[in-house]
Structure formats: structure tokens, C-alpha cells
Amino acid sequence: MNITEYFNLLFTDYTLQTITLGTAILGALCGMLGSFAVLRKQSLLGDAISHAALPGIALAFLITGAKDSNTLLIGALVSGLVGTFWIRGIVKKTHLKSDTALGLILSLFFGFGMLLLTFIQKMPNANQAGLDKYLFGQAATLVASDVWTMCVIAGLSLLILLVFWKEFKLLLFDADYTKSLGFNVKFLDVLITFFIVISIVVGLQTVGVVLMSAMLLAPAAAARQWTNSLGVMVVLAAVFGAFSGVFGTAISASSNNLSTGPVIVLIAAVFVLFSFIFSPKRGLLFKEIRYRNNRKDLELNKTLAFMYQIVASHDNINHPHAIKILNNFHGFTRKSLQKLEDRELITVTKTMWSLTEKGFSTAANLYNQLEENE
Secondary structure, three states: OOHHHHHHHOOOOHHHHHHHHHHHHHHHHHHHHHHHHHHOOOHHHHHHHHHHHHHHHHHHHHHHOOOOHHHHHHHHHHHHHHHHHHHHHHHHHOOOOHHHHHHHHHHHHHHHHHHHHHHHHOOOOHHHOOOOHHHHOOHHHOOHHHHHHHHHHHHHHHHHHHHOHHHHHHHHHOHHHHHHOOOOHHHHHHHHHHHHHHHHHHHOOOOOOOOHHHHHHHHHHHHHOOOOOHHHHHHHHHHHHHHHHHHHHHHHHOOOOOOHHHHHHHHHHHHHHHHHHHOOOOOHHHHHHHHHHHHHHHHHHHHHHHHHHHHOOOOOOOOHHHHHHHHHOOOOOHHHHHHHHHOOOEEEEOOEEEEOHHHHHHHHHHHHHHHHHO
């Protein structure tokens, strides 16, 4: 099945509709909440939480003996929240920085989770098969109830963002000022972190523990390149995440050997790469173009400043002697002279050229600026 056939079947096949809708909602949710993680410089938080959720999944199975997805995700949520509060506690009560705390919790919880999974796999019980799907995700196992759960969480997250938009915005850019205004900074911090944890937990079944952090951060990182507005960034990140989910699912479904989760993450990475290169303000391509244009302008400015030095000793800038000196100097290219003429800074008559009044005034200002900088 190719991608065209996939999109044709999308309107008739219930299974494809469920999976595509689920991945699209997950992408939008992760992009929306991931924007706050990126702006708060907590990029490793998603990685730590997703890995911290693994032992919760294993313990939930050991306690209940069932592979009910809702039960396992509740265990993942509890474990993820415990890991998050441990990170906060380590940062506040020790001299360790947040990146060290994140690395410690990530390694500790993931190691414990892998130990539990190994123990479960060796149990004489066929019911434990398939738990390893939470490592790398398996979008094909999504059912309607999972999609409804994602819809409810996405709706609650959007509602919370709208209600506390002003407070979250203040918290992002100046926590001390937010506190001075009387807002409960701790409550706001816990609230946004809680929803980030939930978004990670609901995505484990689709993308998996290992790749979930990329799903959280990639759409937000791509959106950040296009705007300085928080609102626009959140919307763009949600759109990038949703499209990553849809196109990743389509590409995965069109091949028999491609796992959906990794493909979704790769599509999100394509959005990031495209944004890094082609975004107008921060893109590498436009930065290089601006650099080259600025360098050319600098060369022209130096040319004008040098011209001013030559003609400054003459009362009349169009004095034949001044023009003769200028035209006898061969340090200017025809291309640079053409640009100066286009800007009406010099005038060219046949093979002879001279400064205009505008050119002389501009050159004088540039020369004075150079003198002041020196």
C-alpha cells in the first residue's frame, strides 16, 4: 500500500482512522505542552519522565496481573510523577543542578524498570507478552478508548492553558516577578509539570519510552524558530506535532517493515531541520544571506569612507582634480561602483565617476563613525 492508497482508505477504514487520529492528537498535545518545556529550559525533563514511567508500568502489571492499558498507564503516571518530584527535591535540597538530577533519575528509574521487565519476561505466565512495546511504542494497538483518553487530556490541557495563560506566560519569562504579583508560583509550576507528565504517559503506547522525549520537544523546537510570540509558538508546535503524527502513520502504514513511533519522530525531526534552515529570522540560510549582505554593505561603506578621505581636502567634491584622483585609484571594482550609483551615492559619466552630494554626506558620516570607533 502506497501513501495515496493510505489516504484513500483513511476515509473508509476504521482502524486507520483510529490510529491516525490518535497519533495526530498525541502530536498536537505534545507540541502544545512541549513548548513550555522548551522555553523553561527543561528539555531533558521529557526524557527523564518517560524513562521514569517504565517501572510504573511493570509494577502495575505485577500487582494486577493484567495488561489493561488504562491500568498500566495509571502506574506509569504515578511512577512518572514520583520521578518528577524526586528531581525537584534533589535540585532544591542539594547543590546538584537540574541536568544532574534529571540524569540520575532517568538512569535509576530506567534501570529499575528494565530489571522488572526482565523479571516479568521470565515468569511462567503467557500474559506478560507484549509489555516491551512500551519501550519503542506500537501505534497499531491503539483503540477507540485510547483515542478518547487522548482527546479528554488534550481538551483539559487546552482548557488549563486558556484559564492560566497569563500566569503561565509570566512564569516562563520572569518567575520572581510572577511571585511578586501574588501568584502561587509553586502551584503553577506543579500544574504545568503535571500536564507534561500526563502527555508523556499517554504517548508511551504510541511512541515508547525511548523516543517520547523527542515527540515532546521536536515540534516545539521547530516552532521556536519561526516566532517570538508564545501563542503563535504553541499553535505552530501543535500543528507540527499533528502533521508529524499523520504523515508518520501514513509512511509507516505504506511499508510493512517500518515501526510507527520511530517514523513519527523522524518526520518531526524533518520539521526541525527544515525550520533550522529556512525560518526567516533564525534559519541558517537566511542568516548566511544576511551575513553576506552585511559584509557587502560593509565593503561599500569602507569604499565611501575612503572616497571621503580623498575628496575631503577639496571645497568642491566635483572639482576636476578630486575626480582625477578618484578615477586614478583602482581599488574599486566596477560592481561596487554600480551598486553605489544605484544608491545615488556616486554618478558615472562614461568612464569618469564622482561623488554626489548625498554620497559625500553619507561618506562623511561613515568616516566620522569610523574615527570614533577607532
